[in-house]
Amino acid sequence: MKFEYPAGDNPIDRLEVVGRPSDRLDGPLKVAGQARYAYEQHEVAPNQLYGVAVGAAVGYGRILDIDTRQASSAPGVEAVITGRSAGQLDIGDFYVASALAVDQVEHYHQAVAVVVAGSLEQAREGAARVRVRYDRQPGAFVLKDAVFAAEAPETSPDIDIGDFARGFADSPVRVDEIYETPDQSHAMMEPHATVATWSGNRLILWTSIQIVSWGLRDLAKIFAIPQEDIRIVSPYIGGGFGGKATVLSDAVLAAVAARHCGRPVKLALERHLQVNNTTHRPATRQRVRLGADRDGRLQAIGHETWSGNLPGGAAERSTIPTTSLYAGAHRMMRTRVGRLDLPEGNAMRAPGEAPGLMALEIAMDELAERLELDPVELRLRNDTPVDPTSGKRFGTRRFAECLRTGAERFGWHKRGTRPGLVVDGDDFVGLGVAAAIRGNNVTNSAARVRLRRDGSLLVETDMTDIGTGSYTIIGQTAAEMLGLGLDRVEVRLGDSSFPRASGSLGQRGANSSTSGTYAACQMLREKLCAAAGADPARADFADGQLIDRGRRVALRDLAADGEIVAEDGIEFDPARGGLAHQTFGAHFCEARVDRITGEVRVTRMLAVCAAGRILNPKTARSQVIGAMTMGLGAALMESLAVDPRLGLFVNHDLASYEVPVHADILEQEVIFLDHLDEHSSPMKAQGVSELGISGVAAAVANAIYNACGARVRSYPVTIEKILPHLPLA
Numbered sequence: 116m117k118f119e120y121p122a123g124d125n126p127i128d129r130l131e132v133v134g135r136p137s138d139r140l141d142g143p144l145k146v147a148g149q150a151r152y153a154y155e156q157h158e159v160a161p162n163q164l165y166g167v168a169v170g171a172a173v174g175y176g177r178i179l180d181i182d183t184r185q186a187s188s189a190p191g192v193e194a195v196i197t198g199r200s201a202g203q204l205d206i207g208d209f210y211v212a213s214a215l216a217v218d219q220v221e222h223y224h225q226a227v228a229v230v231v232a233g234s235l236e237q238a239r240e241g242a243a244r245v246r247v248r249y250d251r252q253p254g255a256f257v258l259k260d261a262v263f264a265a266e267a268p269e270t271s272p273d274i275d276i277g278d279f280a281r282g283f284a285d286s287p288v289r290v291d292e293i294y295e296t297p298d299q300s301h302a303m304m305e306p307h308a309t310v311a312t313w314s315g316n317r318l319i320l321w322t323s324i325q326i327v328s329w330g331l332r333d334l335a336k337i338f339a340i341p342q343e344d345i346r347i348v349s350p351y352i353g354g355g356f357g358g359k360a361t362v363l364s365d366a367v368l369a370a371v372a373a374r375h376c377g378r379p380v381k382l383a384l385e386r387h388l389q390v391n392n393t394t395h396r397p398a399t400r401q402r403v404r405l406g407a408d409r410d411g412r413l414q415a416i417g418h419e420t421w422s423g424n425l426p427g428g429a430a431e432r433s434t435i436p437t438t439s440l441y442a443g444a445h446r447m448m449r450t451r452v453g454r455l456d457l458p459e460g461n462a463m464r465a466p467g468e469a470p471g472l473m474a475l476e477i478a479m480d481e482l483a484e485r486l487e488l489d490p491v492e493l494r495l496r497n498d499t500p501v502d503p504t505s506g507k508r509f510g511t512r513r514f515a516e517c518l519r520t521g522a523e524r525f526g527w528h529k530r531g532t533r534p535g536l537v538v539d540g541d542d543f544v545g546l547g548v549a550a551a552i553r554g555n556n557v558t559n560s561a562a563r564v565r566l567r568r569d570g571s572l573l574v575e576t577d578m579t580d581i582g583t584g585s586y587t588i589i590g591q592t593a594a595e596m597l598g599l600g601l602d603r604v605e606v607r608l609g610d611s612s613f614p615r616a617s618g619s620l621g622q623r624g625a626n627s628s629t630s631g632t633y634a635a636c637q638m639l640r641e642k643l644c645a646a647a648g649a650d651p652a653r654a655d656f657a658d659g660q661l662i663d664r665g666r667r668v669a670l671r672d673l674a675a676d677g678e679i680v681a682e683d684g685i686e687f688d689p690a691r692g693g694l695a696h697q698t699f700g701a702h703f704c705e706a707r708v709d710r711i712t713g714e715v716r717v718t719r720m721l722a723v724c725a726a727g728r729i730l731n732p733k734t735a736r737s738q739v740i741g742a743m744t745m746g747l748g749a750a751l752m753e754s755l756a757v758d759p760r761l762g763l764f765v766n767h768d769l770a771s772y773e774v775p776v777h778a779d780i781l782e783q784e785v786i787f788l789d790h791l792d793e794h795s796s797p798m799k800a801q802g803v804s805e806l807g808i809s810g811v812a813a814a815v816a817n818a819i820y821n822a823c824g825a826r827v828r829s830y831p832v833t834i835e836k837i838l839p840h841l842p843l844a
């Protein structure tokens with residue numbers, strides 16, 4: 116089904132099931148331990164062996180020799196496979212680092228061998244006995260040592276609109292500052308894990324992945340086999356955050372080992388391997404220049420960002436939010452990537468927007484201060500109905516409404532107009548605000564629906580649920596379309612034998628995959644009408660019945676002779692109605708800073724999100740609350756510490772890589788404007804999850820400044836960066 120703009124009325128508008136706060140369909144399975152994650156797939160392939168990866172002990176260098184003799188003779192060890200014995204392995208389309216080093220080590224903890232044994236303990240013992248000799252070579256590990264490309268990467272061309280240099284120089288009020296964001300780790304609960312087995316030339320994997328079809332594409336390239344010969348099964352995923360977009364070393368090593376041993380192999384990356392073996396969000400250095408007239412109208416906006424990566428690796432595209440957020444005639448954006456020999460930098464939790472807004476939205480706070488203008492008002496004055504870079508109108512842009520609603524609901528008028536004005540006991544108390552913007556993108560998605568003989572409905576699609584609620588909103592969509600209760604719908608996800616969906620990435624999964632389900636259900640409705648001799652233009656579906664001009668036929672009766680199956684997908688026009696598609700929001704934060712110790716406590720957070728129709732306010736709220744929590748982590752805690760000599764992230768476990776917990780935030784609130792976007796999809800929804808993190812860290816940093824006057828431009832905002840700004844006790 117082609118999506119025709121604008122959407123017009125359709126059965127989803129009834130909102131009998133969609134738009135309601137249904138509990139997660141997978142909830143009971145998860146609390147009962149019945150939702151099987153990849154590593155728990157014991158029965159699917161009997162006679163499993165255990166694989167353990169050996170990570171490189173140098174950040175950059177050559178492998179001189181791998182002595183596998185002691186490992187091979189360890190009890191229970193079946194095989195020790197190195198890059199030399201693994202056979203030819205390519206890289207996929209999304210990551211640039213190899214899953215298994217052959218001669219050259221590209222980054223610390225890159226796999227150099229995999230040990231396979233009858234038990235996990237035996238495999239671990241074997242791995243400990245692998246002896247590798249390296250020729251350690253000097254690498255570039257610190258962002259300031261990276262040699263930056265002179266040219267923009269293809270994905271982020273330079274933007275020059277008007278005359279930035281003149282516009283900035285002519286502006287009476289200016290900000291020109293450098294901001295830094297650190298390397299960060301996804302730190303998902305479920306480690307990367309795979310069970311792999313071969314049946315002849317056919318490879319089957321039970322793995323933890325966000326986009327099943329990317330896994331097929333990349334495994335086909337890595338192993339030089341047809342995609343048709345691969346099956347991926349991934350029904351439950353314990354968090355991804357961009358770090359499981361497609362297959363990583365666990366999948367490749369398990370498949371290599373299973374082929375070598377002729378038996379199924381199970382392999383999880385041990386926790387300490389996750390950080391350096393896989394990918395992370397790369398550190399950035401950003402220069403933001405804002406020039407405004409005395410009324411606070413932006414004349415010139417300059418945003419430059421530098422990040423590092425392995426050769427060929429992507430840049431962190433921090434200027435993305437700045438292209439579209441504020442008006443301003445003179446604009447200049449630069450994205451540069453330099454070579455670093457750290458582990459690969461890649462997508463994490465709103466790549467581009469999240470780190471970009473960490474810089475831009477502090478700069479806006481600094482500009483507001485210089486203008487002696489309220490930060491909410493400054494943002495309102497620079498609202499624009501047209502994307503200032505592309506010149507396209509926005510499909511929807513409720514940014515001003517988000518700011519005004521949030522200011523009112525958060526009690527913004529209580530904010531001190533200068534730092535240090537609001538004191539409560541030993542604490543300075545401050546309020547901060549930041550804008551949120553994140554692309555509203557869509558991907559063609561398909562599904563198959565089966566009306567079963569008992570009148571229940573089965574939905575099958577390779578969409579994934581990474582803990583987000585996909586099962587539930589897809590079930591709600593199908594129930595709405597066929598006039599069934601949610602309890603009459605079963606949803607099966609994450610299997611490449613099902614029709615191809617968007618997968619989970621870039622906050623596009625919910626809107627795209629429910630639209631694919633919509634398309635399949637629309638086809639099923641037509642088939643049922645044909646079977647009942649009903650007019651599809653007039654027929655209605657409600658209470659498990661097809662209703663046509665007063666005549667009611669039970670769906671169960673239509674399927675009495677055998678299930679009725681329909682498969683279709685949604686196809687989006689790449690031009691998407693010629694509009695700019697973005698989601699908008701506003702984040703508010705209340706922070707208390709102990710005036711003696713500099714300790715920060717975030718007492719209140721509020722997100723106001725304009726993200727189209729909210730398909731399920733409960734799962735959407737959970738998404739945003741989780742995202743806000745991660746934004747708090749970015750503001751106050753999360754940071755991978757680079758060892759500049761050895762080229763590794765030192766704090767590579769959950770004890771030393773600090774993330775927020777419940778006790779770190781006293782109160783979180785989410786408000787959805789819940790409007791319709793007729794140009795986004797038949798669901799009239801948009802993306803919502805990553806909007807929830809975009810801007811959060813700056814709102815926290817701005818609240819800290821408003822509380823105590825500590826303007827910290829280098830994240831995370833830790834006590835030692837705050838203390839020098841505090842008055843002596």
Ligand code: MOS
Nearest residue numbers: 357463464620621
């Ligand atoms: Mo998200 S980093 O687009 O999975």
